[in-house]
Amino acid sequence: MSLAELICPAGTPAALRTAVDAGADAVYCGFQDATNARNFPGLNFTPEELQDAVVYAHMRGAKVLLALNTYPPAGRVDLWREAADAGARIGVDAFIVADMGVADYIARTHPQVRLHLSVQAAASSPEAIRYYCDHFGVKRVVLPRILTIAEIRELRKEIPCEIETFIFGNHGLMVEGRCSLTNYLTGQSTNMDGVCSPASDVEYVRGADGSLSSQLAGFTIDRFGAEEKAGYPTICKGRYAAPHRPEGYYAFEEPVSLNLSRLLPELIEAGVHAFKIEGRQRSKSYVRGVVRAFRAAVDDIRAGREANMADLIALTEGQKQTQGAFETKKWR
Amino acid sequence: MTKLTLGPIAYHWSAETRRDFYARIADEAPVDEVYLGEVICSKRTPFHEPDLPATIERLERAGKTVIVSSLAEVMLKRERKATADLAAMERPEIEVNNAAGLFERGAHPHRIGPFMNAYNEATIDWMAGQGATHVCLPPEMPAEAIAAAAEAAGKLGLGVEVQVFGRASLAVSARCYHARSHGRTKDNCQFVCEADPDGMPLSTRDDTPILRVNGIQTQSESYVDLLPETGRLIADGVTHLRLMPQAADMVAVASVFRQVLDGALEVAEADARLAALCEGTGLANGFYHGTAGYRRIAMAAPA
Amino acid sequence: MQVTHDRAPARRPGEPLVARLACLAAQPVLARVVRRIAERHPSLFARLGPHQATDFLIDPVELPFALHLRPDPEALVFRAVPRDAAPRPGATIRGRFMLLLELIDAEEDGDAAFFSRDLEVTGDTEAVVRLRNALDDMDGSLAEETAAMFGPPGRAILAKLRRGYLTETERQEAP
Numbered sequence: 001m002s003l004a005e006l007i008c009p010a011g012t013p014a015a016l017r018t019a020v021d022a023g024a025d026a027v028y029c030g031f032q033d034a035t036n037a038r039n040f041p042g043l044n045f046t047p048e049e050l051q052d053a054v055v056y057a058h059m060r061g062a063k064v065l066l067a068l069n070t071y072p073p074a075g076r077v078d079l080w081r082e083a084a085d086a087g088a089r090i091g092v093d094a095f096i097v098a099d100m101g102v103a104d105y106i107a108r109t110h111p112q113v114r115l116h117l118s119v120q121a122a123a124s125s126p127e128a129i130r131y132y133c134d135h136f137g138v139k140r141v142v143l144p145r146i147l148t149i150a151e152i153r154e155l156r157k158e159i160p161c162e163i164e165t166f167i168f169g170n171h172g173l174m175v176e177g178r179c180s181l182t183n184y185l186t187g188q189s190t191n192m193d194g195v196c197s198p199a200s201d202v203e204y205v206r207g208a209d210g211s212l213s214s215q216l217a218g219f220t221i222d223r224f225g226a227e228e229k230a231g232y233p234t235i236c237k238g239r240y241a242a243p244h245r246p247e248g249y250y251a252f253e254e255p256v257s258l259n260l261s262r263l264l265p266e267l268i269e270a271g272v273h274a275f276k277i278e279g280r281q282r283s284k285s286y287v288r289g290v291v292r293a294f295r296a297a298v299d300d301i302r303a304g305r306e307a308n309m310a311d312l313i314a315l316t317e318g319q320k321q322t323q324g325a326f327e328t329k330k331w332r
Numbered sequence: 333m334t335k336l337t338l339g340p341i342a343y344h345w346s347a348e349t350r351r352d353f354y355a356r357i358a359d360e361a362p363v364d365e366v367y368l369g370e371v372i373c374s375k376r377t378p379f380h381e382p383d384l385p386a387t388i389e390r391l392e393r394a395g396k397t398v399i400v401s402s403l404a405e406v407m408l409k410r411e412r413k414a415t416a417d418l419a420a421m422e423r424p425e426i427e428v429n430n431a432a433g434l435f436e437r438g439a440h441p442h443r444i445g446p447f448m449n450a451y452n453e454a455t456i457d458w459m460a461g462q463g464a465t466h467v468c469l470p471p472e473m474p475a476e477a478i479a480a481a482a483e484a485a486g487k488l489g490l491g492v493e494v495q496v497f498g499r500a501s502l503a504v505s506a507r508c509y510h511a512r513s514h515g516r517t518k519d520n521c522q523f524v525c526e527a528d529p530d531g532m533p534l535s536t537r538d539d540t541p542i543l544r545v546n547g548i549q550t551q552s553e554s555y556v557d558l559l560p561e562t563g564r565l566i567a568d569g570v571t572h573l574r575l576m577p578q579a580a581d582m583v584a585v586a587s588v589f590r591q592v593l594d595g596a597l598e599v600a601e602a603d604a605r606l607a608a609l610c611e612g613t614g615l616a617n618g619f620y621h622g623t624a625g626y627r628r629i630a631m632a633a634p635a
Numbered sequence: 636m637q638v639t640h641d642r643a644p645a646r647r648p649g650e651p652l653v654a655r656l657a658c659l660a661a662q663p664v665l666a667r668v669v670r671r672i673a674e675r676h677p678s679l680f681a682r683l684g685p686h687q688a689t690d691f692l693i694d695p696v697e698l699p700f701a702l703h704l705r706p707d708p709e710a711l712v713f714r715a716v717p718r719d720a721a722p723r724p725g726a727t728i729r730g731r732f733m734l735l736l737e738l739i740d741a742e743e744d745g746d747a748a749f750f751s752r753d754l755e756v757t758g759d760t761e762a763v764v765r766l767r768n769a770l771d772d773m774d775g776s777l778a779e780e781t782a783a784m785f786g787p788p789g790r791a792i793l794a795k796l797r798r799g800y801l802t803e804t805e806r807q808e809a810p
Contacts, residue, residue, distance in 0.1 A: 041768070042767075180503065187624040220538050240534040241535045251512070
């Protein structure tokens, strides 16, 4: 049975302490700049805050993983190199990377720090994963959320590194690291700036009939009736019209949240080494609730008891969850 | 000398349509290089793969350099095998769009496709060390980054390619959005994507055209148009300019670009002709100018 | 970032006078609260970035006034204003008072509240995201800390408000 590490999101120092106190085995976080894919306003850590966080976490037996998982545009590589140098100085336990140039720099300059491969590298085949393992010494791959349990089981046999999968949180649809939808509408890039449907371009417009339009850069991403729950205008979660779907439909995905709690025993048995909870931009209360529930569940499963998942249901966005591709391939 | 290239067909055009298309390209289009192959969906490959040897031969006979591009997303066994088979080819050149392809190719020479996220000089340097001879940059890169990447690539002796015409690829997914729009999945899609030779249009709920769906790919609604920017691109070290095949007269499109490159046509006149060829599809250059991709930034004076 | 203009909330009879009296009474308290928070949580301002200069309007719908916050460390403003005298805000957050309190303490999940439409956010969304992230980075309970500033009576009032809120919530959610 694998260690089944819980990897928990830390958007702020307070959230990091909350996650560690709630039982996280590791927390992941980023600096306050474009070097990570959750570059949200007011979120993330200064180098000083990260230093304090590493001390706090290590004293309680938890690890700190630094996300450097965006793609430096030519001419700005230094920002990512300096971030890696700072992380190594501070003593983080691993870097989570996607760009090959960043991976190469870290492998050569900070070989003592573990390299994890981000979903942003979109490595979803054994060959792609082995490329990163062979060339950069990657020790763990964070799988895109699109493999079934059977596929994970097969993959395990063909790759030399550990496997980490998402277990809870916002469902990413587009192959990560291959999306420039945000840049197309707003001029800020997911890959280069670490933003997705940024708040600076968001507007909620109320209609006289009580309806609410969510807009990004002036484009209507969705519309909600007076009684409907509203959503954030993430481009790939909007409703659009096609010639044969004039009423408007979820062209890419419904705004559901991933929740694989029921599949935990199977995933552990399939050889998944670590479980990632998404949500660096979520509140401390969210983090506390989710981490506690999964901590209890994983402890129960490893002790041979049945786990209770009821508490997790209430926390999901729009109150709907999905098990995604993990159970069957019908999702595709 | 700056090369004009034709990118791989993104859409599910029938085998017959492709044959006719490439025959015209071979005979009439002033392009130097042509990319073939299936990049978006492995289910489409059996329809046009049998024609590949004949198409390669036809194009090479017409003096075009041919490159075969690989799949952007590699997951299923048949996709891994297709990638491995491509990587084993001695000739023609191949363009790799997925790390699985890099793994299979090893250190043998290859081109880096736009899906490989070669955004910067460090990555390009690494790839060159692993056998890359040429890099096509991601469509969202702004001018300064293109210049810095082109300079670095040039020093290493790599060709540098930028898309100057056609829809920009904005995202790929494991889910097929064409099938989804018809209530199906990729497994039972019945090839509905064939009905949309220029992509399936999506509008916002207040009727603003916004994106195009092409199988697992999401594209821009507008066509990239960097015709007025070609002078600057070339001055910055870009060696190859890519035209993506759209539902426009691609021979005429290529001719307009060629005439500008040869100095035989003024940019303003050329751009007007290009707009006419695109018949109402919006033209955009926002990414290049560091702003929202859908925007059209007017150049103060042609470069 | 465009500001969206909302319809003004309906005025209750006598509200203008009640509002003005309440604002006057609340003012010294609010001023003390915001100074104390600024002293004890300086990192809050760093997270606000350029939105230190933004005017936030926090509108507890059942109270006779709204709260105007400008989190500028050089010129802190936190005052009660009658709704008809409120300045034009960069961003507005409107909801029931106790919900706002729960959100400030990050006890409630802001996303859930917003999606359920219990919370109304208008204006500069980035300003609100920054404020929310800044407040979320505080350890402990802002409400508790504030109440404790006023000694046992403060804590008692907070406890009473909480009980009332929970009862009200249960009543509303009862089948």
